[in-house]
Amino acid sequence: MTTSSTPLADSTEEHDALSRLAGRLGVPHLADCVHCGLCLASCPTYLTTGVEMSSPRGRIAMVRALGEGRGGFSPEFVRHLDQCLGCLACQTACPSGVVYGHALEGAREVVEHQYDRPPADRGMRWLLVHLFPYPHRLRRVLYGLFWYQRLGISRVVRGTRLLSLFSTRLARMEALLPSVPRPSDWRSLPTVTAAVGKQRGRVGFLTGCAQRFLLPHLNRATVRVLTAAGYQVVVPAEQGCCGALHLHSGDLAEARRQAKAMIATFERDAVDFVVVNAAGCGAAMKEYGHLLAGEVEWHDRAETFSAKVRDVSEIVAGMSWNGRLRPLPVSVTYHEACHLAHAQQIRAEPRSMLRGIPGLRLVELTESDVCCGSAGIYNLLQPEMAGRLLTRKVDRIREADTDFVAAGNIGCLLQIQLGLRQAGSRTLAVHPVELVDWALHGMPGGEPRGNSGKPRERRTLNVER
Numbered sequence: 001m002t003t004s005s006t007p008l009a010d011s012t013e014e015h016d017a018l019s020r021l022a023g024r025l026g027v028p029h030l031a032d033c034v035h036c037g038l039c040l041a042s043c044p045t046y047l048t049t050g051v052e053m054s055s056p057r058g059r060i061a062m063v064r065a066l067g068e069g070r071g072g073f074s075p076e077f078v079r080h081l082d083q084c085l086g087c088l089a090c091q092t093a094c095p096s097g098v099v100y101g102h103a104l105e106g107a108r109e110v111v112e113h114q115y116d117r118p119p120a121d122r123g124m125r126w127l128l129v130h131l132f133p134y135p136h137r138l139r140r141v142l143y144g145l146f147w148y149q150r151l152g153i154s155r156v157v158r159g160t161r162l163l164s165l166f167s168t169r170l171a172r173m174e175a176l177l178p179s180v181p182r183p184s185d186w187r188s189l190p191t192v193t194a195a196v197g198k199q200r201g202r203v204g205f206l207t208g209c210a211q212r213f214l215l216p217h218l219n220r221a222t223v224r225v226l227t228a229a230g231y232q233v234v235v236p237a238e239q240g241c242c243g244a245l246h247l248h249s250g251d252l253a254e255a256r257r258q259a260k261a262m263i264a265t266f267e268r269d270a271v272d273f274v275v276v277n278a279a280g281c282g283a284a285m286k287e288y289g290h291l292l293a294g295e296v297e298w299h300d301r302a303e304t305f306s307a308k309v310r311d312v313s314e315i316v317a318g319m320s321w322n323g324r325l326r327p328l329p330v331s332v333t334y335h336e337a338c339h340l341a342h343a344q345q346i347r348a349e350p351r352s353m354l355r356g357i358p359g360l361r362l363v364e365l366t367e368s369d370v371c372c373g374s375a376g377i378y379n380l381l382q383p384e385m386a387g388r389l390l391t392r393k394v395d396r397i398r399e400a401d402t403d404f405v406a407a408g409n410i411g412c413l414l415q416i417q418l419g420l421r422q423a424g425s426r427t428l429a430v431h432p433v434e435l436v437d438w439a440l441h442g443m444p445g446g447e448p449r450g451n452s453g454k455p456r457e458r459r460t461l462n463v464e465r
Contacts, residue, residue, distance in 0.1 A: 032096045033060045039090035044371045045083050048388050053080045056090035056100055063107050073115040081107060083385060085375040086248050087338035108250030124169055128377045129249055133241035135209050142213050146180040172383040176414050178214060185216050193223055193233045200230035204271040208278050209241050211410040221437035222277045222312055228440050229319050234269045244284035248376050259288050263305045277312045277433060279409035280376060283343035285309045312433050317349035325439040327359030333400040336369040337409035350408055350432045357439045366396045374415035394419040397427060406432045
């Protein structure tokens with residue numbers, strides 16, 4: 001491994017690594033970048049720093065140089081690459097159609113194999129990628145964290161800032177924790193839940209890794225809404241991780257393994273669609289065809305599977321509900337999760353869901369599609385930049401002055417709620433499907449007081465029915 005900034009062609013191993021990098025990135029395809037700069041205004045890190053190397057154009061220039069053997073895996077190169085959120089806003093803005101996301105994944109894979117990270121950084125990355133994508137491991141850790149909070153230890157740790165003295169990243173991770181639900185709330189969803197009324201279809205449902213424990217009410221709300229829409233919902237008990245975290249972290253081999261397991265799991269059930277309520281997971285699953293493009297026995301299966309993947313908003317947005325939605329007199333603003341708006345190009349559907357709820361007032365959010373700083377585990381690995389982006393996002397949400405901010409991704413929900421809590425805001429972060437569920441089945445805690453001049457209630461993140 002190397003941390004030098006000198007050309008790497010001096011050793012056979014490094015020359016081979018660069019050859020693989022050029023093949024993975026499609027260096028000729030990256031030449032489609034004409035350096036027009038239209039991506040700059042959409043890039044959160046460039047907007048924050050104003051540094052060219054922190055822009056898509058600058059990163060593409062560095063990656064092209066690396067792939068062509070004109071540079072090395074220097075600390076500066078890796079720092080700028082690590083600082084990229086992978087939000088793909090640049091892809092939306094690019095007039096040349098440069099597929100920046102695929103280039104980023106390929107570059108990060110080679111970096112993880114060739115660059116020797118500092119021990120603390122390497123250890124944190126190892127911890128995160130060996131914890132979050134594995135529900136059984138995460139369950140054990142969260143069980144301990146439940147008692148950590150219940151016994152009041154968390155208040156002592158936060159009050160004394162002891163953890164921040166030991167590790168800024170661990171302190172950030174602890175701060176992101178919502179109130180961990182009771183372990184009794186982690187009960188598995190039924191393997192099959194019948195449709196309400198006439199069945200219009202049969203769908204599989206991805207429960208996710210973290211949200212099945214941290215936001216179990218979100219998954220239950222999703223199933224209730226889907227069954228109310230006339231779908232039989234199948235939840236395979238053996239489902240694991242979708243591979244998104246490993247994909248974005250540069251471990252493409254593990255991402256491929258998890259993708260194959262996911263495909264095989266849902267193939268065993270004859271479903272019309274595979275429904276996802278987390279934007280990051282859905283974006284990764286829709287890219288399985290690209291991820292497994294080089295594997296003959298899996299590519300067609302991956303393409304077939306990906307064609308069935310739907311964000312929950314794509315299913316629910318077209319529902320008429322035939323007058324079944326009750327008035328929900330609340331004000332809501334909408335944050336566009338990056339992997340929903342930019343990776344999946346889903347923008348209208350969540351807004352359609354919200355506008356279809358009687359009594360709900362939707363307030364457009366300024367810079368709604370600028371990243372909140374969550375980006376998978378980015379906020380844990382890059383806490384300083386993530387914090388700056390979160391402050392920007394919270395400022396916009398407070399300007400909207402609504403009861404709720406809706407977002408279609410668990411990472412966004414946890415990140416934004418942290419920022420709102422730190423800012424002393426009464427606005428609550430919720431998933432759009434939760435609001436539909438409340439309109440169908442009633443809001444937990446009774447009818448809220450909205451923005452009609454009366455003071456709003458302060459609410460907590462884990463709203464249970």
